[in-house]
Amino acid sequence: MASRKDTSRSPTDLPHALTDASADKRLDVLRHVAAGCSISQAARQVGISYKAAWQAIDTLSNLSGVPLVERTVGGVGGGGARITADGLQLLALAAELARARQQVLARFAGGALIEGGLGLRTSMRNQLRCRVLRCAPLAPGDPTVEVTLATAGGAQLVSSITQESADLLGLAPGLAVLALCKATAVEVSLAASNVAAGALTGRIERCSPGARQDEVVLALEGGGHWVGFARHPFNGRVGDVAVAALMPAALVIGLAG
Incomplete structure (x- = not known):
């Protein structure tokens, strides 16, 4: 049976599916x-x-607010x-945007001003350019993979994502x-002798005290900043070396270009 179409949405909802890099x-x-x-x-063709x-179809449909593919029942294959x-x-909209993007890129040598996902709007303050070092399953047959990223300064971040997400991102x-x-x-703390894997080390650039937590901004080696929180009162001072730790499941990966 085909999916029933939602006629309550506005046509302007469709572009939301194209804001994700x-x-x-x-x-x-x-x-x-x-x-x-x-x-x-389609899965075999895309690899x-x-x-x-x-998952790809469902995500695009969720972003669009309307069904993009109808599931059909019956036939030799049992449905499609x-x-x-x-x-x-x-x-059609994606093709039009791709043509417009190429025209803009052609006017800017190197495209430096428009690379890096400037069209992505998110509440996540920490956004850092990296390169993938490794991407491997946590264990044989495990549905999740561990992705190790390298920052411009040579530090490493670790993210845990599903195999399907890793495949879709390529x-x-x-x-x-x-x-x-x-x-x-x-979670920010003053630097210790041993830094856990996946933690970032930087120098404190700003610290804003709060009632229970202090917001700390770290300047990273190689450029860029990373923001986190420390228990109040935080004893670090501007210029001190501090460590920003996070769980692998908290680190999201997006395509940079």
């Missing part, structure tokens, strides 16, 4: 479905799992998928990405 591979899945492929065929292909009119409209060693994290997920 990681959408390209998801759009590839949608393009193959539009060309008549099943979800399994991802069947589960990741459905068919792109909706909204799905076709999204692909993560591989050397790929330029953005490391994103909420400041409230970062």
Whole structure:
């Protein structure tokens, strides 16, 4: 049975699916479905799992606010998928935006001002350019992978994400990405002799006292800043070396370009 279309939304909801810099591979899945492929065929064409292909469709539909693919029942294969009119409209919009982006890039040598995901609006204050060092499953058969990132200053960050997300982003060693994290997920302390893996070390640039927590801004080696919180009262002073620690599950990865 085909999905019932939601007629309450506004057509202007569709562009929300294109604000995520990681959408390209998801759009590839949608393009193959539009060309008549099943979800399994689209997954093979894009080089991802069947589960990741459905995740791509579901994510784009969630961002759009409307179904982009209808699940159909029956037939020799027991059912399939068919792109909706909204799905076709999204692909047309994506193509138009791609052409406009190329025109803008052609006017700026190197594109330095428009790389790095400037179109992404998020509450996460920590956004740092990195490169992928490693991407491997936590254990054989585990559905999550551990991604190790290198900052411009040579420090390493560790993120834990699903295998499907890693596939959709096309993560591989050397790929330029953005490391994103909420400041409230970062715990700052004065530097000790042993720094845990995945923690960032920097010099305190600003410290704003609070009732229970103090907000601390660190200047990182190689450029960039990282914001976190320390228990009040924090004894660090401007210029002191401090460490920002976070759980791997708190670090989000986005495509930089």
